[in-house]
Amino acid sequence: MPRTFDLHSLTRALTVAGLVALAASPAQAQQGELVVYCNVQEEWCRPMVNAFEKATGIKVAMTRKSSGETYAQIKAEAANPRGDIWWGGTGDPHLQAAEEGLTEVYKSPKLADLHPWAVKQAEAAKFRTVGIYAGALGYSYNTDELKKRKLAEPKCWADLIKSDYKGEVQVANPNSSGTSYTMLATMVQIMGEDKAFDYLKAMHRNVNQYTKSGAAPARAVAIGETLTGITFLHDAVPNIIAGAPVKTVAPCEGTGYEIGSMSIIKGAKNMANAKKWYDWALSKEAQALAVDAKAYQLPSNKDAAVPAQAPKFADIKLIDYNFAKYGSSAERTRLLARWDKEVGALPK
Numbered sequence: 001m002p003r004t005f006d007l008h009s010l011t012r013a014l015t016v017a018g019l020v021a022l023a024a025s026p027a028q029a030q031q032g033e034l035v036v037y038c039n040v041q042e043e044w045c046r047p048m049v050n051a052f053e054k055a056t057g058i059k060v061a062m063t064r065k066s067s068g069e070t071y072a073q074i075k076a077e078a079a080n081p082r083g084d085i086w087w088g089g090t091g092d093p094h095l096q097a098a099e100e101g102l103t104e105v106y107k108s109p110k111l112a113d114l115h116p117w118a119v120k121q122a123e124a125a126k127f128r129t130v131g132i133y134a135g136a137l138g139y140s141y142n143t144d145e146l147k148k149r150k151l152a153e154p155k156c157w158a159d160l161i162k163s164d165y166k167g168e169v170q171v172a173n174p175n176s177s178g179t180s181y182t183m184l185a186t187m188v189q190i191m192g193e194d195k196a197f198d199y200l201k202a203m204h205r206n207v208n209q210y211t212k213s214g215a216a217p218a219r220a221v222a223i224g225e226t227l228t229g230i231t232f233l234h235d236a237v238p239n240i241i242a243g244a245p246v247k248t249v250a251p252c253e254g255t256g257y258e259i260g261s262m263s264i265i266k267g268a269k270n271m272a273n274a275k276k277w278y279d280w281a282l283s284k285e286a287q288a289l290a291v292d293a294k295a296y297q298l299p300s301n302k303d304a305a306v307p308a309q310a311p312k313f314a315d316i317k318l319i320d321y322n323f324a325k326y327g328s329s330a331e332r333t334r335l336l337a338r339w340d341k342e343v344g345a346l347p348k
Helices: 007-017 042-056 067-076 091-099 109-113 116-124 143-148 157-161 178-191 193-204 216-222 237-241 271-281 329-344
Strands: 033-038 059-064 085-087 130-142 169-172 207-211 228-232 246-249 257-264
Touching (some): 033 042, 033 067, 042 059, 042 271, 085 271, 091 178, 091 329, 116 130, 116 257, 130 178, 169 178, 178 193, 178 228, 178 329, 193 329, 207 216, 216 228, 216 237, 216 246, 237 246
Parallel strands (some): 033 085
Antiparallel strands (some): 085 257, 130 228, 130 246
């Protein structure tokens, strides 16, 4: 069916959406479908879907899961892909999926608009993924609960294995959570592998729960369910803005960071629409939706607005995180297997 455009409707759609996109007229409202696997929070997934639908007329079916879960799903569905776009989540599983041929090669015309770290992510994956945001790893704590326990303010990773924190640390399971896998790989890079696993085994004594979602510990801290929670720092910011007694910590030893990524799933049934989402999601207008969604990562588009409350990378001691090594299939699989055997299997 040939595409026709109504100028009035097109202008209205662009004004309402505020996005430069491949917009269609109401008469052509259904330009096809798209299946998106979204790994950020629902509060950001949904506005992205709504804005894209308004801008293009493409109907989107969206599922929200953690990045580890999504990687496992895409791998399981490889023979008959059900998804088209994998949007968000830590870059390590995206890189592993790229290495395993689970995602498509695509060089977006928007690459020239991105920060070097986002382009470097694409180059590392041979253009099977791309960076869409960045966020630093750390932890948050409940200031009211800290006062009740008369504890000193924690400033380092080393503080979380002290006996004072027994049963008071919450972190996700690295098998399901890209956040927690980033923590695992970060510790290995800071301490060396054997010492890192000694640290994780010591911290296990203080962990009250390994959650499925990487952001869940930040919410638990905000409501006083746990004293401390390891997440990306930006995950705690909405709770602070909402007035929760929460403070974030960029650990003194240094910390890793994520490059949240986006990939087109190999064999996507809606390939043309997947590429439309990919290009649109890299635009400054689409990335600006993060601000209203209370998402405080650093956007990859150089011209996108950066939320004032976003953690300042200049104030954080960041390690030179080796994305290529720790995003590789062999290394990720090996480290997760060792974690399962030496940490996850320990009694509580």
